[in-house]
Amino acid sequence: MEFGLSDDQRMFQDSIKGYLDSAAPLDTVREIADGDSAKGQSIAGGLAELGLDQVLIPERHGGLGLGLLDAALIQEALGAAVAPAGFLSTAMAVAGIESAGTDAEQSEWLSKVGSGDVRFGIAISEHIGAREGAGVTATDGALTGKALFAMDTQDATHVLVADTDGRLHIAAMADGVERIPHATIDRTRDLAELKFSSVKAVALTGENEPGLAADRMVQTGRLLMAADSLGAAQTMLDKAVEYAKERKQFNRVIGSFQSVKHLCAEMAAHLEPARALVWHAAHAVDENMDEAALMVCLAKSHLAEIGTFIARTSTEVHGGMGFTDLVGLHYWFKRIGANRQLLGSPERVREEAARLQGWA
């Protein structure tokens, strides 16, 4: 019985934090957000060297065979640095292919993901909720329709698409997928509309029921969104505390005023149990525990709420400076805001948690 991280897990997370500290400071994040794709690819390359593409791929397919808890720790580090990175989509793709693919399909695609030859974007938002009649249908090996909120497709070679029946298909971006980027608040994330008109695609043909693999992908993505918000929120808390210890008003550091201290204490008091919840939910998925699906829903929705609270409160502790682009706190604020809506807003995810328990 041990509830906590292993030394290996801590070391892996520290190595990623160390890399991001030097390779992706806020100035670099800004440049990437402003469209410097070379810098973005350089970070993707650096993260690949650390082994991020192989993390969730089973050893028999040439990967590291690590679990969702390990992936969550990586995502936490990425969120802490608001790093633009496709790790979350890669993790979702691996989960989908593992769940929906035959052994041969898994072997083919996962080895290519692991080697970096294939990079997946994800088109799955319609599986969670279709807006404006969006959706992709598959006929005779070709996809038609649109996917409204596809993730990480700009640098992707392929896109993994959930069709309106919940079956998974793989299409090469170069085979005529039309991509219309969304302008969103969170410029560290790549979100786009994809249009398909009879785009050639291969279906994953394993034995799982339709929808099951897509659900598995959503579960992986939601847990990692929660971990990303955990990291981003921790950074916002750290920055608030640091600022409050330096900034002076009324001849005192503002961190000595109880009104300011109590805001910081409230952030910490909400965040610390949320960290344990993310660990517990990830571990539950790794161990196939009974309540795994429920716990992921709880983690996703809870981190959305806690993240929102901390994003707002940390900004407030920074006073006017928190509101400026100069300090750049808004990068974390917006990342947390995006995580809240993507792959299901908290209200919708809680509704799903209720259904899982037979209450809806």
Added chain:
Amino acid sequence: MDLSLSPEYESFRDEIATLLADNKDKAPTQNDRGMKNQKRLDWQKWLIEHGLAARTIPQEYGGYGAEPDILKSRIIAEEFARTGLPKGIANQGVSMLVPTLLELGTEEQKQAYIRPTLHGEMIWCQGYSEPGAGSDLASLATKGEIDGNDYVINGQKIWTSTAKQADMIFCLVRTEPDAKKHHGISYLIFSMDTPGIEVRPLVDMTMNANFNEVFFTDVRVPRDQIVGEPGKGWQVANATLTHERGMLGDPNAAKTRLLAIAELMQKETINGERLIDNPVFRDRLIALQARVYAMQANGLRVMSNRIKGESAGMAGLIIKLQGCELNHELARLAIDAMGEFGLLYGDTPYLRDFGAWQAKYMYDLGLIIGGGTAQIQKNIISERGLGMPREPRPAAV
């Protein structure tokens, strides 16, 4: 991360489950009222003899004498929760005085008090807070003046639970009036039968007297009835205050409460619709469920730290604040879900769950305030946990 139990602990669980199942008829029921009801005392004795209460207290002082093992203690607690059988006594004497005496008491004090306290034969109350010393507890003014071999105590305590039933009191008294405030306090233990003590029940918003005021007029206490050195009472008391705060945020209690509300919401209907089928109430329930699960996971993390002898850091500091707040909000949801039925309180038709939710909602507000207010907890979290500076002392008023 490994949440499984080794075979040794699995078989320990089986052993405890069998032991409890075979002896459940010995357990007192709700009809066995009173702290010193014979059936209750017999049950406590049996629990101690079988290592189910006072487990790690040495046998020479009336305990079971097992090596401390946090996991085994947890398994025992879980088996009591699962079977619904009454667990061992956890009053202030057992949970606060006994650890204090074990650490700092004289051999005579240990011999005299620990055994009867553990066995429920000696009831204690805690004399800490005063009308003028709440959050600023160290400013307490009840004085103990030396007269021959006695301290002569004058003053008043408040928020003293079980003072009516108590045989004894452990009490903070200012004995060194010239010392700085934290250094002038002594920790005295004496009988509640001592002449000059008056107990007045303090009716609170629940309309019950959960607490009392205790008045001391020339109460004579022999000078050897002190725990620790004169003037060191603040340190003596602080050793166990930390323990009290840990008790006040128990995540398993929140889980039990959550399940009870889910059940209530499946039973209660408005216009024929079950409350669980109302999306607004259901959303509130799940939002609170996430917080309950977070606190449970946090509890597992803290336990793991304790097993390894490590500090739990921030995860430990936040338990009292978050746990009490969460319990209070759970009660609020239950009342809101019941609507007008939620108002019913006391002996009245249509009462749900014996009016327990209103009682909890009010009493838990008391727990948010007591044992170190939420605001004091936030000072502790920000100062000890986040390293933020103390509020400068204001100029004297």
